[in-house]
Amino acid sequence: MTRQGSPPSGPGDRPGDPFDHAAAARATVDGRGVLTSWSEGAERLLGYPESEAVGRGATMLLADGLPEGGLPSGLLPDGGAPRWNGTVTLRHRDGRPLDVRVLAHRQDATDGSPGGWLLVSALRGTEAVAEDAELGRWAFDQCPSAIAVYDTRLRLRRVNTAMGGVIGLPEDEIRGLSLPEIGGKPQSRELDEQMRAVLTSGTGIDARTYMRTGGEAEEHAWSARLAPLRDEEGRVRGVCLAAHDVTEEVLARERLLLLNSASLRIGTTLDVNRTAWELADVCVPQLADFVSVDLLEHLSAGAEPPPGPVNGPVPLRRVAHRSRSEEGAPDAWVREGAVQVYPDFTPLAASLASGRPVLNVMTDPAMRRWADLIPERAAYARKHGFHWVMAVPVLARGTTLGVAVFSRFLGAVPFAPDDVLLAEEITARAAVCIDNARRFTREQNTSLALQRSLLPHHLPRANAVEIASRYLPASPHPGVGGDWFDVIPLSGARVALVVGDVVGHGIQASATMGRLRTAVRTLADVDLPPDELLTHLDDLVIRLSAEAGAEQTSGEVGATCLYAVYDPISRRCTLAGAGHPPPVTVTPDGRTHPVEMSVGPPLGVGGLPFESVDFELPEGTVLALYTDGLVDGRGRDADEGRRVLGEILARPAASLDAVCGAVLSALLPDGGAPDDVALLLARTKVLDAAHVATWDVPADPAEVARTRGYVTEQLRDWRLEDAIFATELITSELVTNAIRHAAPPIQLRLIHDLTLICEVSDSSTTVPHLRRARAFDEGGRGLLLVAQLTQRWGSRHNPTGKTIWAEQILHEENGQA
Incomplete structure (x- = not known):
């Protein structure tokens, strides 16, 4: 808004501005109808100098009083619309009336200044009319949109520079020709029929078509507006065709559709081979002419994939491939299920080593070197016109599973950067599905699936602590165990940390674990102190033991549990244990020690009380809760295991998740732990x-x-x-x-x-x-x-x-x- 006494800013209002600030009359009127600024153009229009205009009522400019319908609220305050336009008869300083076209904009009040209106009127002379015609000619010729003008016989009369570039022919050579004669394609005839319809109906049409531009081999997508051209009397005298190249928009839409299709079609089963086939099937022919999926050889034996990149030479097993060629595809050289070793210079090994897509053209030195290994394969690739190869690693959850290869041999279109991103995204989604299928295949027995379903899949977000956790079933022959952990948000921004272990293995232990976890969550909702919660949990285990049957004693169904509550406001931690190993704390300065506490009897014994311990934790302290399967093993006793655990926890690490990995790597044998392992790490935060x-x-x-x-x-x-x-x-x-x-x-x-x-x-x-x-x-x-x-x-x-x-x-x- 313009302040009172200051003209509105615009072209020509700054010192040294080369633009003519007197080419338009401008004035501002406050909410009371008083003129607050007056430009040089306004003085030229009405003859009043600024000294005579500013401060006077705007109605003094009116020649015949108020016009019918009123004026904007700057002249006659009425709270009207934010913009007004119309013709107003104004009085020149010498007394003659002038009909003036006025455009008024409401100016909102800010910084204590009253609101008002900005009034604008253009001052034009004969030289401006000529200039307008010249500008119009330049605008047509230099418009970035491709424009062509056809007469009533649908013969070309004019094209601008952009359309000339699209057609690829001089205007003099094509003037007077029809669109089918210029284009010579079925799309040209379709557009000609649509222009005929525009001439007949007088109504514009929006059209979409695919055509090649001058000198290019690939078709472009075009959005065309066919509009009738009318004379002063409204008669249709021709058709204007304005075309816009929307190839990038169409490709982006096709990529989004392909991505959506991939999300629906990949991962329909928990079968590794089927998921790999779905990946190849989705991408052919929309993204590539040939797609192959190769996985690391040792995955077929159920082994865990290695974390991070994989360096070559790499043995890979062909899992799936798909080609659009009717004569077959290079899969003839690597049959499904076969294993081939790829040297480190090949695209497949290079992508696995870098963890990123690798794009090569067949003339690259690496591709030639690879072709020299199997001359017959190189001859086959030349015969079918293979020209681009893109290798994308199959990565899921930070582990490498294999590589997907996308190749093109039809046409000459290279992979664009967006194609690389699309292939990477689809492969990443497929990788998760492949990894899920691999995990399910390895852990498909019903009892283990039941156990995993009873454990928390997603830990809740909380400002009280930063959480990382691990759960590993017993191996090498996984069965059903009763280890569990949980993180439960409590009132007052507090959080409860739980780790427990049901005695024994099998379906009964897993079912008991599920019931205890549910009971802990229920008791936590009523905010019981840790010692009282364990007392109620002890009663539940006794009842479960009694329900197990007359052939079992009450002591045969038992469990251990550790329940801790941390308050980020007071920094106090309260915990109680029932026969469970005490947690280990790591202070920010790296010192570790087990929590000194009175550990009560295991759950199910009954008759003995549980005691809580309360202590303060400095911000950034790591609290480690675990089951005994973590520290027992590798031929050492629990005390030695806790000592090693403290050493690992004290080492600097990039994240809690990395600490979890280091702990399991140091404490568990290479073949896996003989007992289930649950590890829960919590780094404390403070709400200040x-x-x-x-x-x-x-x-x-x-x-x-x-x-x-x-x-x-x-x-x-x-x-x-x-x-x-x-x-x-x-x-x-x-x-x-x-x-x-x-x-x-x-x-x-x-x-x-x-x-x-x-x-x-x-x-x-x-x-x-x-x-x-x-x-x-x-x-x-x-x-x-x-x-x-x-x-x-x-x-x-x-x-x-x-x-x-x-x-x-x-x-x-x-x-x-």
């Missing part, structure tokens, strides 16, 4: 004062409104404006309930984590509950409202009373503070 706000609330109903104000201000500081309304309602209900039904001291706490948590604590132990309010009840609906506004809510007891909490999901745009 910037993420937590706490207020003491006096037990006075009048404080509710003031508390809402505190909450609103805090949420604005956290940039969580979208959560203000719901949080105010939640705060009002929880604080009001505490004032009415509980006892002081009352405290309100907001926690900004991955979610927004509102907590109200008091000294009462009575827990509120939802109830159905009757029609004429004055209360009873508050907790129902809280339940509707939050993701979850609940209560927990503490040493001085209880805490009622409610948790909201934050919208993505709110982010983290």
Whole structure:
């Protein structure tokens, strides 16, 4: 917006600007209808100098009063549309009336300045008309869109430079010819028929076609607009054809369709060979003329793929291939199921070594060297015209499975960079499916599948800790075990870490493990302290033992468990164990030691209490929870295993995931552990004062409104404006309930984590509950409202009373503070 007394910025308003700022009349009018700026062009138009115009009412410019229909609100404030245009009769300074075309734009108020209007009118002379004609001719000739003009006989009359380049012929040689005579292709005849329809109907048509441009061998995709050309009386006097090359857009759409097709067609079964065939089938002929999939030889024996790149020479087994050639394909040289060793200079070995796609043309030195190894194969490739070969490694979850080769032998179109990205994306998706199929084939017995289904597949996100975990079944003959681990989000941004081990193996152990894991999650939801939770879990194991049958004793169904709760605000960790190895902590300075705690009896013994231990953890401390299968083995006792575990944990590593790998590599034998292994690593984080706000609330109903104000201000500081309304309602209900039904001291706490948590604590132990309010009840609906506004809510007891909490999901745009 233009400030009062300052003309609007535009061409010619800056000192030394070469553009003519007097070519248009410009003025600004404030919301009261007073002129606030006046340009040199306005003075030329109406004769008033700036000193006489600025500060006067805009209505003084009108020759005959207000025109019918009114004026923009700059002249007659009426709150109209943001833009106005029309003809206004204005009075020249010498008294003569002038009909002026005016374009008005509303100017919004900013920085305390009042709003108004910007009024603009063009000043044109005879020289401008001639200049317009010249500009129009240049615009036609130099327009980047390809344009051709045909008369009523559909004979070419004009083409611009861009269309001349498309046709590839001089304009003088093709003027007067029809489109079929110029193009000579079926597409040209189709466009000619469509232009005929435009002449007949007088309505434009949008057309799509594929044609070659002048001098190019490959067809381009074109989007053409066929529009009628009319004279002043509205008669159709010709057709304008405006064409746009949309080849890249069409190719991008085809690539997206192919990617979507790949997501639907690849991975329909848990069979490695079938998945590889689906990869080849999807990409032929849309991406390549020939596709082959070769996997590392030792995968066929069920071995685990090596992590990272694979260096050549590489033995690969042909799993699948597909060709569009009717005469066959190079698969004749490598039959399905055959193994061939590829030297390190070949595209296949090079891509496996680099972990990236490798693109070669047949004339490359490496390709010639490879061809020299099998002259017959080189002759076959020359016969069928192979010219481009692209090798893409089959990588899944950081491991190398094999390589997919994409070749082209029809046409002369090379692989574009987008084709390489597409092949890499499709291969990556197929790699995951192949890896899944390989894993399933290796672990297809029902009991092991049951055990894996009972373990957590995805650990929840939490700001309290950074998590990494490993689970390995017993090998080399995997069976069903009862080891498990879990990470459970708790109220107040806390997190529970669980590791357990059911005694024995088999279906019974796996079923018991699943029931115990479910029970731990249920008990964690009611926020029981670790020692109380283990007591309830002990009772459950005793009942499960009794249900097992009269032939079993109560001691034959047992388990060990370790349950820890970490609070990122207080940095306190509380844990209790039932016959389970104590965890190991690694402080940020690299010192390791087992947690000193009183380990209770295994679950299922009954009659003995469990004790919790509480201690503070510095930020960045790693807490390692594990089952005994990790430290027992390789001919050493558990104490030696724990010592080695501490040494590995103390070593610097790039990530917790890398630490997990190093621990398993150091502690487990090469052939696998004789017992199931569960390892859970958690690096502690801290929610500082910037993420937590706490207020003491006096037990006075009048404080509710003031508390809402505190909450609103805090949420604005956290940039969580979208959560203000719901949080105010939640705060009002929880604080009001505490004032009415509980006892002081009352405290309100907001926690900004991955979610927004509102907590109200008091000294009462009575827990509120939802109830159905009757029609004429004055209360009873508050907790129902809280339940509707939050993701979850609940209560927990503490040493001085209880805490009622409610948790909201934050919208993505709110982010983290």
